[in-house]
Every structure is written in structure tokens, then in C-alpha cells.
Amino acid sequence: MAESKKEQAPNNGAGTRRRGDVLENAILQAAWDELETTGYNRLTMEAVAVRAQTNKTAVYRRWPNKAQLIIAALIKFAPKPSLEAADMGDLRTDVLTFLQGIFKPLQAIGAETIHGLMSEYPGKEHPMSKPLPPRSEDALFAAMKAIVGNAEKRGELQPDRLPERVISLPVDLLRYEMLTTHGSVSEDIVVQIVDELFLPLVKAVAQAE
Amino acid sequence: MAESKKEQAPNNGAGTRRRGDVLENAILQAAWDELETTGYNRLTMEAVAVRAQTNKTAVYRRWPNKAQLIIAALIKFAPKPSLEAADMGDLRTDVLTFLQGIFKPLQAIGAETIHGLMSEYPGKEHPMSKPLPPRSEDALFAAMKAIVGNAEKRGELQPDRLPERVISLPVDLLRYEMLTTHGSVSEDIVVQIVDELFLPLVKAVAQAE
DNA sequence: AGAGTACGGTACGTACCGTACCTTATATGA
DNA sequence: TCATATAAGGTACGGTACGTACCGTACTCT
Structure with missing residues (x-):
């Protein structure tokens, strides 16, 4: 009865509502994916939210604009060069x-x-x-x-x-x-x-x- | 009587409606001014049109988007470096x-x-x-x-x-x-x-x- | 158990885009 | 000189994205 409100738990059957780092990572991952498929210019905050299966509000609670969001996504997901100086003899x-x-x-x-x-x-x-x-x-x-x-x-x-x-x-x-x-x-x-x-x-x- | 429609000729009293190169130059000049005062990001097509005392339609008839408009304005108004190679002896x-x-x-x-x-x-x-x-x-x-x-x-x-x-x-x-x-x-x-x-x-x- | 926190979701006001549509002035030439 | 085509002025619209407000609801923590 009380469960009828859930209307087929939208995610997996387990814990439904993500929070904190879990949600944050999901958003950053979505931003990174969106960046790769759509490109920076055409990327929108809403598209990121949708891809992360959440909504704009959750995104704006963490990053105030697109640039900040993308910088965070880059820091987390962009391939990092190895910074140790090779020392091979010449x-x-x-x-x-x-x-x-x-x-x-x-x-x-x-x-x-x-x-x-x-x-x-x-x-x-x-x-x-x-x-x-x-x-x-x-x-x-x-x-x-x-x-x-x-x-x-x-x-x-x-x-x-x-x-x-x-x-x-x-x-x-x-x-x-x-x-x-x-x-x-x-x-x-x-x-x-x-x-x-x-x-x-x-x-x-x-x-x- | 028939003049009453003019409502105090909005420009100078002389030839009112600009066309062709005159209008085009006015728009480019407005774009350049707007670029210097507002900056590229916050520059809008409408602001350019208003500054040129015309409307967006006249702008879009000539340039399909902001980038093209600004490039045209740069070509016309940006200070150009001297390209003749100096030949001073060393x-x-x-x-x-x-x-x-x-x-x-x-x-x-x-x-x-x-x-x-x-x-x-x-x-x-x-x-x-x-x-x-x-x-x-x-x-x-x-x-x-x-x-x-x-x-x-x-x-x-x-x-x-x-x-x-x-x-x-x-x-x-x-x-x-x-x-x-x-x-x-x-x-x-x-x-x-x-x-x-x-x-x-x-x-x-x-x-x- | 109770209270605070933060997510889900929607809806809104704003801004700008680019276009459609109509009216009106001007240039052109028959 | 008048008719006609052209292009300007001007408004209004649909569309998209932004960023925020609001509220109900799940979750966490004590």
C-alpha cells in the first residue's frame, strides 16, 4: 500500500536515492561522458543532469556554472600525463x-x-x-x-x-x-x-x- | 498632415533610412564598440543592433551569427600590424x-x-x-x-x-x-x-x- | 523515534537566439 | 512621373538554456 507510491522503484531495486559522493561522482562522470560525446559548446547542464539520472538542482548545488563543473570533471576523469621525469641517460x-x-x-x-x-x-x-x-x-x-x-x-x-x-x-x-x-x-x-x-x-x- | 506619421524624424532631419554600405558600416562599428566595452562573451546581437540604431533583422541579413559578425568587425576595425619587413641592417x-x-x-x-x-x-x-x-x-x-x-x-x-x-x-x-x-x-x-x-x-x- | 539534511522533481522568470511577418522608405527604370 | 522591386524598420514569436524557488520525500544521524 505504502509502496504503491514508489511506482516501480526507478533505479535498481536497492537503495534508491543517491547522496553525497556517490551522486557527485555520478554527475562528474556524466559531465565527462557528455563532454566526450557532445563537446563543450553544446554541452548543457540539463543534459548532464539527465545523463546522471538526476536534475539540474543537484548539479547547481555543487558547481555554480558549466565551466566549474567541467573543470571538476577534467580533474577527476581526464587522462593525466605521467609527471615523473624519465631518466634514461640522455x-x-x-x-x-x-x-x-x-x-x-x-x-x-x-x-x-x-x-x-x-x-x-x-x-x-x-x-x-x-x-x-x-x-x-x-x-x-x-x-x-x-x-x-x-x-x-x-x-x-x-x-x-x-x-x-x-x-x-x-x-x-x-x-x-x-x-x-x-x-x-x-x-x-x-x-x-x-x-x-x-x-x-x-x-x-x-x-x- | 501626412507628415504627422513621422513623429519627429528619429535621426537627423535629412535622409532617414540607411541602406547598403552605410548601414553595414554602422553595424560593424557598433559591433566593434560593443566588443571593446562589453567583451565578446557578453556581447549580444541585439545589443549590437541597438547600438547601431537598427534591429536584429538587419544584422542577421548580413552575418549568420556572432562569430562571423565579430570577424567582419575585426577585419574592418581592429588595428592592423605593419607587415612590411623592416630592413635596418641587422x-x-x-x-x-x-x-x-x-x-x-x-x-x-x-x-x-x-x-x-x-x-x-x-x-x-x-x-x-x-x-x-x-x-x-x-x-x-x-x-x-x-x-x-x-x-x-x-x-x-x-x-x-x-x-x-x-x-x-x-x-x-x-x-x-x-x-x-x-x-x-x-x-x-x-x-x-x-x-x-x-x-x-x-x-x-x-x-x- | 525525531529532526535535520539533501535529493527528486517541477515550474518558473530571464535572456538570448534566429526567424517570420508585415509595414514603410528608398532606389531604380519603364 | 509613376510603378515596382528591394531592403530597411519594427514587432512578435517559438525555441533553448540558464539559474532559482519551491515542495514533497527519502535518507542519515543522534
């Missing part, structure tokens, strides 16, 4: 493997999403969780510094000769290419960046004899 | 003056607008008038090639030694910085790019003895 190999390792993760997020986020994001008055952090806090930059540090320890480079701009050059250019190339970026861009730009530069500035 | 001066010349125009457009355009722009199936053209058609790249060519003629560089990536490096990095730096980019980034990256690279690869 600088070229280390940088190449590192860049190749971040290539696919960057590509998985996609230019449309980045542009959308950076376009919509408040920026001012919002010093938290930006899509692209300043260089000093950038994990990819830190990884490159570690790689260069290893090469210095091995004696490949004279210490402290490389300006920050040189160290960040490969990651910056890779990101630039991802942002501005509609369609897919060929993976050999990584090799070009290393062999035509980074290594000649290193050689000119700081290579030990 | 490569460093030429590249510096060139980069400094494109600095302000790039900054005038602004990251928000570029991100918005690149986010909304169809891209696929639309091979026309992209915000960022491919390198081969990029006017800034062509200018850099001319500058390098001048240096080769002077004997500063050995001819045909510089890969395209080296030539486009300064412009690419400058654009990257403009796109990813919220707030204002300091102008000495230009000097850094030239002195820490481009010139050492040129020296390493192609400088004549």
Missing part, C-alpha cells in the same frame, strides 16, 4: 618520452574545451583553479625542470645556464599547436620541437663540451 | 621592431575574443576566414620569412638553413603568451623571445661566420 630521450607522454592527454581534452573554458572563465577576482596555471605552478614546467636537472647531474649540461623560457619552450609550443590546430595534430610535431628547436638551443646555450 | 633590430609592431594589435583584440571565436567557430566544413589561418597563409609568418630573407641577403645568415618552425617561433610564442596570460602581457616578453630563444637558435643553426 636529454633527448628524456624530453621526447616526456612530451610524447603528455601528447595524448592534452589531445584528449581538446582545443574546443580549452578555448571554451578560457573564454568563459572569470579569471579576474578568481585566483583559484585556472585552466592554465602560471608557469611557476605548472606541473608540466616542473617536470621539464626535473628533466633538465637530471641532464645537469649527468654532466650533459652546464648547470643553471638555461633560461626558464627555454625550459618551458617545448610544452608551450606543444600547447600552442594543440590550441590552434583545428583537426588533429600529428605526433611528429614533438620530434620537430625537440630536434629543431629545443636541442639546438640547449646546445648553443649550455651544452658541456 | 636581424635582431628587424625582428624586434616587427614583434613590437604586432604586440599592441594582438593585445587590442584580446584573449577573450580569440578564445570565444575559436571556441564557437565551426571550423569543420568551413574552410573560409578562420581566426588563425594555417602557417602557409599566415601573413605574420610571411613577414618573418621576409625578414629572414633580408638577413640572408646581407650575409648574416647562411641561406635556407632555418626550418619553418624556427622562423615562426617568435610569432607563435607571442601568440601563445597572449592567449594564455590573463591580464596584460609585459612588452619585454618580446625581447626575451628574441634574445633568449630566436637569436641563439639562429646563431646555432645558420649564422654565417
Whole structure:
């Protein structure tokens, strides 16, 4: 009798109403799925709610807008590059493997999403969780510094000769290419960046004899 | 009597209804003004129409969406960099003056607008008038090639030694910085790019003895 | 058991989009 | 000079998405 109100429990027969982390994860998962199938621009809060089998209210209770929601979804579900600096014996190999390792993760997020986020994001008055952090806090930059540090320890480079701009050059250019190339970026861009730009530069500035 | 319908001619007393290029320019001017005061995201077609003292219909008759309208406004009103390669006697001066010349125009457009355009722009199936053209058609790249060519003629560089990536490096990095730096980019980034990256690279690869 | 919390669900007001429709001014040329 | 086509002015609409309010109801916790 009292059960008649349930009208065929809408989910599985077990505990019906999700809460807290369970619901939060379901929403983030839905946002990530929606992002992959629909793309950032056409993604709507309502579609995310529907896919998560909940409603907009539950979404807005947690994230105030689309940008914040998607950032949270990226943090949780986007493929993360390995940030441990490979240490294989020479600088070229280390940088190449590192860049190749971040290539696919960057590509998985996609230019449309980045542009959308950076376009919509408040920026001012919002010093938290930006899509692209300043260089000093950038994990990819830190990884490159570690790689260069290893090469210095091995004696490949004279210490402290490389300006920050040189160290960040490969990651910056890779990101630039991802942002501005509609369609897919060929993976050999990584090799070009290393062999035509980074290594000649290193050689000119700081290579030990 | 028949004049009573005019209700105090809303514009100047002279020819009332604008057409063709006059109206088109008024709309583009309004779009440009609106872009500068409101910003790309919050700019609406209706606001442009109101500022141009016309209505949405007249706008949509000419441009199918916001992105196209803004691109047209940029082409007409955005400050254009000088594309003639300076030829002052040495490569460093030429590249510096060139980069400094494109600095302000790039900054005038602004990251928000570029991100918005690149986010909304169809891209696929639309091979026309992209915000960022491919390198081969990029006017800034062509200018850099001319500058390098001048240096080769002077004997500063050995001819045909510089890969395209080296030539486009300064412009690419400058654009990257403009796109990813919220707030204002300091102008000495230009000097850094030239002195820490481009010139050492040129020296390493192609400088004549 | 009771009380607070947070989800489910709906409905609403707002904003903007893009289009349809009609009226009216202007350019053109027969 | 008048007729006609064109394009402007202007309004109104359907549609979509946003973000919020409200309320009933399940769940949690003590």
C-alpha cells in the first residue's frame, strides 16, 4: 500500500536515492561522458543532469556554472600525463618520452574545451583553479625542470645556464599547436620541437663540451 | 498632415533610412564598440543592433551569427600590424621592431575574443576566414620569412638553413603568451623571445661566420 | 523515534537566439 | 512621373538554456 507510491522503484531495486559522493561522482562522470560525446559548446547542464539520472538542482548545488563543473570533471576523469621525469641517460630521450607522454592527454581534452573554458572563465577576482596555471605552478614546467636537472647531474649540461623560457619552450609550443590546430595534430610535431628547436638551443646555450 | 506619421524624424532631419554600405558600416562599428566595452562573451546581437540604431533583422541579413559578425568587425576595425619587413641592417633590430609592431594589435583584440571565436567557430566544413589561418597563409609568418630573407641577403645568415618552425617561433610564442596570460602581457616578453630563444637558435643553426 | 539534511522533481522568470511577418522608405527604370 | 522591386524598420514569436524557488520525500544521524 505504502509502496504503491514508489511506482516501480526507478533505479535498481536497492537503495534508491543517491547522496553525497556517490551522486557527485555520478554527475562528474556524466559531465565527462557528455563532454566526450557532445563537446563543450553544446554541452548543457540539463543534459548532464539527465545523463546522471538526476536534475539540474543537484548539479547547481555543487558547481555554480558549466565551466566549474567541467573543470571538476577534467580533474577527476581526464587522462593525466605521467609527471615523473624519465631518466634514461640522455636529454633527448628524456624530453621526447616526456612530451610524447603528455601528447595524448592534452589531445584528449581538446582545443574546443580549452578555448571554451578560457573564454568563459572569470579569471579576474578568481585566483583559484585556472585552466592554465602560471608557469611557476605548472606541473608540466616542473617536470621539464626535473628533466633538465637530471641532464645537469649527468654532466650533459652546464648547470643553471638555461633560461626558464627555454625550459618551458617545448610544452608551450606543444600547447600552442594543440590550441590552434583545428583537426588533429600529428605526433611528429614533438620530434620537430625537440630536434629543431629545443636541442639546438640547449646546445648553443649550455651544452658541456 | 501626412507628415504627422513621422513623429519627429528619429535621426537627423535629412535622409532617414540607411541602406547598403552605410548601414553595414554602422553595424560593424557598433559591433566593434560593443566588443571593446562589453567583451565578446557578453556581447549580444541585439545589443549590437541597438547600438547601431537598427534591429536584429538587419544584422542577421548580413552575418549568420556572432562569430562571423565579430570577424567582419575585426577585419574592418581592429588595428592592423605593419607587415612590411623592416630592413635596418641587422636581424635582431628587424625582428624586434616587427614583434613590437604586432604586440599592441594582438593585445587590442584580446584573449577573450580569440578564445570565444575559436571556441564557437565551426571550423569543420568551413574552410573560409578562420581566426588563425594555417602557417602557409599566415601573413605574420610571411613577414618573418621576409625578414629572414633580408638577413640572408646581407650575409648574416647562411641561406635556407632555418626550418619553418624556427622562423615562426617568435610569432607563435607571442601568440601563445597572449592567449594564455590573463591580464596584460609585459612588452619585454618580446625581447626575451628574441634574445633568449630566436637569436641563439639562429646563431646555432645558420649564422654565417 | 525525531529532526535535520539533501535529493527528486517541477515550474518558473530571464535572456538570448534566429526567424517570420508585415509595414514603410528608398532606389531604380519603364 | 509613376510603378515596382528591394531592403530597411519594427514587432512578435517559438525555441533553448540558464539559474532559482519551491515542495514533497527519502535518507542519515543522534
